[in-house]
Amino acid sequence: xxxxxxxxxxCLGNNRxxxxxxxxxxxxxxxxxxxxxxxxxxxxTPYLIITNAAKAIEFYQEVFGATELDxxxxxxxxxxxxxxxxxxxxxxxxxxxxxxxxxSPKTIGGSPxxxxxxxxxxxxxxxxxxxxxxxGMS
Numbered sequence: 277x278x279x280x281x282x283x284x285x286x287c288l289g290n291n292r293x294x295x296x297x298x299x300x301x302x303x304x305x306x307x308x309x310x311x312x313x314x315x316x317x318x319x320x321t322p323y324l325i326i327t328n329a330a331k332a333i334e335f336y337q338e339v340f341g342a343t344e345l346d347x348x349x350x351x352x353x354x355x356x357x358x359x360x361x362x363x364x365x366x367x368x369x370x371x372x373x374x375x376x377x378x379x380s381p382k383t384i385g386g387s388p389x390x391x392x393x394x395x396x397x398x399x400x401x402x403x404x405x406x407x408x409x410x411x412g413m414s
Contacts, residue, residue, distance in 0.1 A: 317366055322391055324369040327380045329355035332369060336360055339403050340393060362393060
């Protein structure tokens with residue numbers, strides 16, 4: 277039976293050290309307790325599963341001045357996970373992924389969820405026009 281010695285070494289990352297065994301395996305360990313609510317987030321954060329998340333991000337940027345904070349793309353070019361910020365609020369979103377049972381409102385025939393955005397200046401006509409241009413709606 278082989279035993280392994282563990283030794284801690286500093287590594288890159290927030291509040292983490294690397295644990296290395298005598299067989300050369302490395303895995304991060306926490307040295308301090310994680311924050312219950314990460315910096316920049318509120319207690320509740322919406323996560324939208326939608327069709328064509330990349331177009332939705334463009335729309336949120338154009339119409340609401342959203343800032344894209346993070347995007348992870350899948351090998352086929354879809355959005356696996358993205359985060360945007362509108363004002364002081366973050367929204368997570370991704371393209372639907374039936375293999376993970378993450379389906380969009382388009383696939384399931386609607387959504388019981390609404391998100392309310394408070395903005396300084398909004399023109400419903402301009403918003404509809406931009407949505408039609410981005411999503412090919414009439």
